[in-house]
Amino acid sequence: MRASEIPTAALVLGVNVTDHELTFNSLSDVLQDNVTPFVVLLQSKDCPGIKQLLQKLLTQLMGNSADIEFEEEDEQVTISHRKMNCSLNSLSGWYKMATKKPSSPKKKKTSSSTHWHSPPVIVIMKDLESFSASVLQEFIVISSGYVMDFPLVLIFGIATSPMIIHRLLSHSVSSLLCIELFQSMPCTEHLATVIDQLLLSTFFPFKLSGKALQVLITIFLYHDFSVKNFIKGLQLSVVEHFYTQPLSVLCCSLLESKKRIKNLSLAQCENLRHLPSFMRYVESQTPENQVKLLTSDVFLKERTEEFIEMLHSYHENYIPILKCLHLFSSILPKYPIGKQVRELYCACLERNIWETEDYNSAFLLLRMLAKDEIVATLQKCVAVLKPYSGKPLGSALQKLEEFLGQFQSLEENVSYMEDEETSPQKALQKKTDLYQLQKKLLEMKETRSAKKPTKFELLRNEVVDFIDGLVREYLPPPERFPLHEVIYFSAAGTLRRHLNAAPRVALHTALNNPASYLKCLESEGGSLSKTAPDICIAYKLHLECGRLINLYDWLEAFATVVCAADGSDSELSVDEITHARFIRAVSELELLGFVKPTKQKTDHVARLTWGGC
């Protein structure tokens, strides 16, 4: 590194700009704690010119150091008020003054920055893409002159690719920088963490149904890649759930909900009886039980408590088993039931996963796994389930313990069966194509049907069957349980409407088919009728036009439609009222952005949309 080079870190952060704020805040906190008290965050909107950039830099720097060394506050404040005089020269002068102090007797304050002879000043440019090139270039050129007395470090936040540095900065400028590239985690990984910590945890009683989760994931993957927006969606679903579902009071920890069940009011009991899942449950009961459930509140509360307990233990077992299934599915080639745990989770929430084709083909593949793969995965599964073996987690525990024992004995068995197993497998190992392999195996199975399967194969089948059994037992969709509505938020449509709205579609529907809002128009069908609102008539007529619309002809057509019932005297006498209504309709269409006035031809308007949908 030459003396005049400015060390620069280029952070490639990905296109989800909305999440960067958090990243930068924690980055500046870490830097401030461990490296230097002088960290400045700059945003392109604050720096339209070099003057504003320097001003911002100066005020933030002096503010920062005032925060940390507040004994000298008075002095600092007076400096920061003198905004006019902001050049790098005064800045480096200030810096000398600021760094001189630590070397003075009071040493304790500088404990963090002692190993830096002089702590660097870190400038973080949050959104490099939006900075104007000239401002950036000027700043770099100026500050490179001072880099000897003023140890500046730049951090660029880049949303696209590091190419942008070279596109923004000319060669002579970028040669002043000593750039080191850093890559951030892809946003899908952040999403995986959020899902793992928030949704796949028993800590939060609130759950999303498969459809609602699917909507949120779709918005994430197809629209913005923003984890912040995903969390906003989660927040909205929490709000919606607790606002619309009267029984959501029971959506809390088990202890708390038991208390609340005892205090349920009469109306709430009635609500309980009206839940669809509860009604389904009642139908499956004996007649005397049905009567009791529907009449006795005490009995109802007892059962409710049982149901809630059932749901809680269902969740407790669900998550570890789901993670185990995911471990298996993620080693399969082509991932028939999903690579990410979120895909698997959605699939399991929506239907009985073992009834799907993908699941069956996945388990066919599992039955062909090599020994080392199966052992490694089983070990991982054991690790996942370990925390659940120690704690008494209710009814599910016995099953899990049994499960664990199976794993351990399997590992021992496998270790000394190794020799026998290799020979039949060897012939298969040359085949790389999966489908060939599958076919071959099927053939072999047929030809060797008389032959006794080896111990390994038996064991493998046993394990796979066992996993299958586990899945069938623990991963049924929540709809199977009575009272699942209390905990699961399922209004996927609401989420989509409020988060990912389509204003254009709404406008088009209202204009094209007003009957969907105004019930009295329903009998008219789809045809153009004079009873529809004026603006709808004008809109439908304008759909038939090309790029330009003659106002006079449009008006004439409008008058024809509006006066259709008045009889035969449609002799081109547009009365004033019709004219006025037309003017109103057209200016409304202009306000909505469908047409605009044009100078291309007298009394014409240009159409801004196309197609006659």
Add this chain to the structure above:
Amino acid sequence: HAKKGKKNTASNLVEEYFEAHSSSKVLTSDRTLQRLQTPKLDQETLHKLLEQTPSAFAVELQRINESYEALFFKWMLQMHLGFNIILFGLGSKRSLMENFRIAFLKDYIHIVVNGFFPSITVKSILNSITEEALDHAGSFRSPLDQIDFIVQKFRQDPSLELYLLIHNLDSQMLRGEKSQQILGQLASIPSIHLLASVDHINAPIMWDQTKQSLYNWLWYETTTFSSYAEETSYENSLLVKRSGALALSSLTHVLRSLTPNARGIFRLLAEYQLANKDNPSYTGLSFQDFYQQCREAFLVNSDLTLRAQLTEFRDHKLIRTKKGADGVEYLLIPLDLGTLTDFLEMEDKET
């Protein structure tokens, strides 16, 4: 199969676009609004006429409106939880938002912004916040400073709460990038709650991801079908062309305050322009020719007086000058022929 169908419709749409824009030739008839008995309606008669038209769906619209009003509690809750509400759909949402304001915001500090008002600026919104809500009389050097001040104030005092109702967030004046950035920053302050409406079909284009996350919108469809009476009263670009009456009245108004000679000068120019109405290559009257004609009519006696007169016309936007290819200035009256003829007729009647 379904996928294929979708693809087909998409490609059809694309084709339709290029079909519509393929040729510069316009296939429409040449008829103009001049053929109407009353080609021009002014704002006042328009209002009067529209008041006479009965509203056919009063009952239905009332029912729809009530269904939206049932959402008010939810909006209030969601605004308190840090979301901002945006309304979209056909029809003016003014009265709906006004009802919300009357029903819920009586006891809170709130500011109503009429986005459709043609002279609204972000600066005036910020000023009303600092002056009315924060009781701060001082002025600021730039909107950025002002927004910093507002953010700081609201952060310091958590008891401070402000409701901001913006009608037509997508209006001409507010749709700019800078204004939206500032409004977004306002909306992102936790104790400022924003309720806004948009109408333009391309309104969501205003926001990139950063701004959208600043706004933290919850979208609500409120199709009311009520007419945009207030909003379009300012949207006069289409009306002005037909209601040339406005331009005409202002023209006569200005001219009436001038000396007879000055009126004569203007009349001369207007007559010359009308005489050349069928000449497509007519670019206006050159100053020298005009001076010559005015002198002949004894309207001016020197080059200077004519120039002074023309400057006065130009200040009132009655004439426009254009440099021709030969560097000579040409004078034009920027009005359409119909208005000009009407003007001359009126002048004739008066004299």
